[in-house]
Amino acid sequence: MTYCIALRLDDGLVFLADTRTNAGVDNISTYRKLHAFRPQADRVFVLESAGNLASTQQVLDRIEQDMADPETESLSTVTHLSDAALYVGRLSREVVEQHRGALGNGGSSTFILGGQIAGERPDILLVYPEGNYIRASDDRPFLQIGETKYGKLMLELAVESRVDMDDALTIALSSMISAARANLSVGAPYDLALYRNGSLELREARIEPDDPILHELQDLWIRQLLDAVAELPHLRLDDLGAHRQ
Amino acid sequence: MTYCIALRLDDGLVFLADTRTNAGVDNISTYRKLHAFRPQADRVFVLESAGNLASTQQVLDRIEQDMADPETESLSTVTHLSDAALYVGRLSREVVEQHRGALGNGGSSTFILGGQIAGERPDILLVYPEGNYIRASDDRPFLQIGETKYGKLMLELAVESRVDMDDALTIALSSMISAARANLSVGAPYDLALYRNGSLELREARIEPDDPILHELQDLWIRQLLDAVAELPHLRLDDLGAHRQ
Numbered sequence: 001m002t003y004c005i006a007l008r009l010d011d012g013l014v015f016l017a018d019t020r021t022n023a024g025v026d027n028i029s030t031y032r033k034l035h036a037f038r039p040q041a042d043r044v045f046v047l048e049s050a051g052n053l054a055s056t057q058q059v060l061d062r063i064e065q066d067m068a069d070p071e072t073e074s075l076s077t078v079t080h081l082s083d084a085a086l087y088v089g090r091l092s093r094e095v096v097e098q099h100r101g102a103l104g105n106g107g108s109s110t111f112i113l114g115g116q117i118a119g120e121r122p123d124i125l126l127v128y129p130e131g132n133y134i135r136a137s138d139d140r141p142f143l144q145i146g147e148t149k150y151g152k153l154m155l156e157l158a159v160e161s162r163v164d165m166d167d168a169l170t171i172a173l174s175s176m177i178s179a180a181r182a183n184l185s186v187g188a189p190y191d192l193a194l195y196r197n198g199s200l201e202l203r204e205a206r207i208e209p210d211d212p213i214l215h216e217l218q219d220l221w222i223r224q225l226l227d228a229v230a231e232l233p234h235l236r237l238d239d240l241g242a243h244r245q
Numbered sequence: 246m247t248y249c250i251a252l253r254l255d256d257g258l259v260f261l262a263d264t265r266t267n268a269g270v271d272n273i274s275t276y277r278k279l280h281a282f283r284p285q286a287d288r289v290f291v292l293e294s295a296g297n298l299a300s301t302q303q304v305l306d307r308i309e310q311d312m313a314d315p316e317t318e319s320l321s322t323v324t325h326l327s328d329a330a331l332y333v334g335r336l337s338r339e340v341v342e343q344h345r346g347a348l349g350n351g352g353s354s355t356f357i358l359g360g361q362i363a364g365e366r367p368d369i370l371l372v373y374p375e376g377n378y379i380r381a382s383d384d385r386p387f388l389q390i391g392e393t394k395y396g397k398l399m400l401e402l403a404v405e406s407r408v409d410m411d412d413a414l415t416i417a418l419s420s421m422i423s424a425a426r427a428n429l430s431v432g433a434p435y436d437l438a439l440y441r442n443g444s445l446e447l448r449e450a451r452i453e454p455d456d457p458i459l460h461e462l463q464d465l466w467i468r469q470l471l472d473a474v475a476e477l478p479h480l481r482l483d484d485l486g487a488h489r490q
Binding site: 149150152154157158167173174178182213216221224226228229231232 | 399401414423427458462465466469470474477480
């Protein structure tokens, strides 16, 4: 499967994606699912994808081709981030429609699109296979696609605690590790992108599977768990009205 | 949905189940999903259920009826825990079969059966709707049914760390809170049962939704998360070969 995360924080945006693709457990590959676009100096986009790899790649190719043609709507020409989301949604639908005869109802993809166009506030949007979109809510300003359940708690805690970007990245990575640990279809290397509000400039990096930070994070969580248990007042069964039988 | 947990530890068994049932989000109820049986002095069983509530209740009624009839196979008469699992699996199949005409392929349930029959080692088994079963593995000696993904990490850490029963109960409850927090279809009150190996006696209790332990645990996790982040060496993007675009 896939696990992609986007967080909208007070000072910027954090994107993190795994790279594992699979067609059955006996056919595992590594592909980028996080793509950055800076078609003009006044705008920057990050696109994360989950779903059919062939459809995703065709959408990415269409995005590149459209940017090369100034007469066509593209990430270069859209006025608002929401227009960019609708544009990606339209491409996604067109690609799926093109293969409908062969793929039936399969082959669709879901995207997270984030970034900023100068003059607008930075944002993250989830683009559905149907071509429409939602923004991240103000109460839970993050989005996930793919194998989302294992690592959701950490993201919720992060946004509730209003952490800064560096801490958010660490927490996103912890969330990723949780998903990867539980599900073989999520795996390193991980691609990340950080966007500081107003900078119109992305910082990108890849975290390789042998990066010590991954083991450090995992060890830390185990230690924290044990500390947490040690700190807790033990459940007192008698207080809970426990009875024997 | 449902979330039920069973852990097999060095010194005993821990069972925890939520009580929320739903037929759509506008029809929520509270039902026990954790049931204890002590049909003879030489044996004790805990049965946890996920799936169709009507089927589950009919299975429970059949279990009670069979125990009342000494001529019939029942939890009183089975020789091994694995026979008890096969017995529950048979009832489960029979109940679903009885309603097949009306329910089609729906209506099935999955169970966790745990406990001890004197002379055998205590164990936990997962009974599939098909009527067969698996034991918890030695490497990951826990079972989950229902909404299992949100709280899996904590259970893995618990068994890896070889915690004792009290700590395991706390961790199981944390796992439950994680699931309930993320998914409306899991909710308090929570039923728990503890079995100390060889005791042939269960301790049971219910944790009500307003029990302060639930809030304490949740607060603790938030605090531990923030501590964890503070302790971590921050991700250094430059070390990761970050580049700008």
